Amino acid sequence: MINRVLIRLKIVQIIYAYYQNGGKNLDTAEKELFFSLSKAYDLYNYLLLLMVEVTRYAAKRIDAAKHKLAPTKEDLSPNMKFVENRFIAQLESNVQLNEFMASQKRTWENESEFVKGLCEQIMQSDIYKEYMASETSSYDEDRELWRKLYKKMVFNNQALDDVLEDQSLYWNDDKEIVDTFVLKTIKRFDPKNGEKQELLPEFKDEEDQDFARRLFRRSILNADYYRHLISENSRNWDLNRVAVMDMVIMQIALAEILSFPNIPISVSLNEYVEIAKLYSTPKSGAFINGTLDGIVKQLKKDNKLTKN
Known part of the structure; x- marks a missing residue:
């Protein structure tokens, strides 16, 4: 029953709370x-x-x-x-x-x-x-x-x-x-x-559980690299003024784009832009979409992004 749309939403919520609480215990x-x-x-x-x-x-x-x-x-x-x-x-x-x-x-x-x-x-x-x-x-x-x-x-x-x-x-x-x-x-x-009569299972299969665990851990463990990419592609922005939720959403989006070669980039981008519309500022969707699109183009140019 638990699908990847719900998993992404939950990961955004939990990682945001994780940083708000000092980021102490993964x-x-x-x-x-x-x-x-x-x-x-x-x-x-x-x-x-x-x-x-x-x-x-x-x-x-x-x-x-x-x-x-x-x-x-x-x-x-x-x-x-x-x-x-x-x-x-x-x-x-x-x-x-x-x-x-x-x-x-x-x-x-x-x-x-x-x-x-x-x-x-x-x-x-x-x-x-x-x-x-x-x-x-x-x-x-x-x-x-x-x-x-x-x-x-x-x-x-x-x-x-x-x-x-x-x-x-x-x-x-x-x-x-x-x-x-x-x-x-x-x-x-x-x-x-x-x-x-069978009800829907909690998880469709182990792959979705693995998706949740890997996405969550990589979003946090590789945070410095993802934030570096965001900084490099947001030179006209003062990152201290970027909403915390926007940073969290982009961080998780990059973890997904770089860690799951079977998920199309367009799917990942669309999912996190929609999450931004729900949880962040009115302008966040456009900002996140533009920033992530720039990062993806640069990663492709540098041959650092492989997708099946």
């Missing part, structure tokens, strides 16, 4: 990097559980209506289509998701007000109303309902962002990327796989 910072990546995977599982918890709340709501002092005919014979959603039933029984709950002791039980609000918001939506009114019923329709609801109700949900921020500072910048993984997981679910 091993501790590396452990912090992998811990922060593991927290992103926790968020992935936690957001999958949210869909289950909303459905459970809807079921409790139906049960409570049946036991009112004067239940209506609709209360006694409710439309059970939403609470009996086959995709959610499969997700609820998923072995990996239940192992996550058991090991992390993490549920939505302490966020009942948010779950209630989200459920009510869903029930007022046109997506929900059209689904409940449909005369057809299939697993595909059940799964598609939650794909639509997730995109509409969970993406860009400020109340949810506030809940997640209260639970973990690591999740502040993760959700937008993790949301894409949740949607990918919804799409991958197949009823034939039952409770053994």
Whole structure:
């Protein structure tokens, strides 16, 4: 699940914090990097559980209506289509998701007000109303309902962002990327796989773990060389006035460009320019792009840069 976009973001965050804290312990910072990546995977599982918890709340709501002092005919014979959603039933029984709950002791039980609000918001939506009114019923329709609801109700949900921020500072910048993984997981679910449906793994393979470790270490261990290159190609700038974050981003970008011959230069440049737009000043993207482009041209001219 953890891809290189997320790895790059985390490395920028951790190396920036490393320098802000005096740059004393590389091993501790590396452990912090992998811990922060593991927290992103926790968020992935936690957001999958949210869909289950909303459905459970809807079921409790139906049960409570049946036991009112004067239940209506609709209360006694409710439309059970939403609470009996086959995709959610499969997700609820998923072995990996239940192992996550058991090991992390993490549920939505302490966020009942948010779950209630989200459920009510869903029930007022046109997506929900059209689904409940449909005369057809299939697993595909059940799964598609939650794909639509997730995109509409969970993406860009400020109340949810506030809940997640209260639970973990690591999740502040993760959700937008993790949301894409949740949607990918919804799409991958197949009823034939039952409770053994595979969720996305924490790392796709060992290569991505190695990428994270090598990029992190080389960014710091070769910092003097990278800063020399930046200085040589920024002669019209006083480096003391360059934003610290800009220096960190360029340092990591150069580590990637020089250490990973299989990654195209254009990919690396684009990734770090986008990170600059997120984490630094409005002019940082253009400055970083221009500086790195100049360094790359000089390295190629000096035959110091080899790319497959």
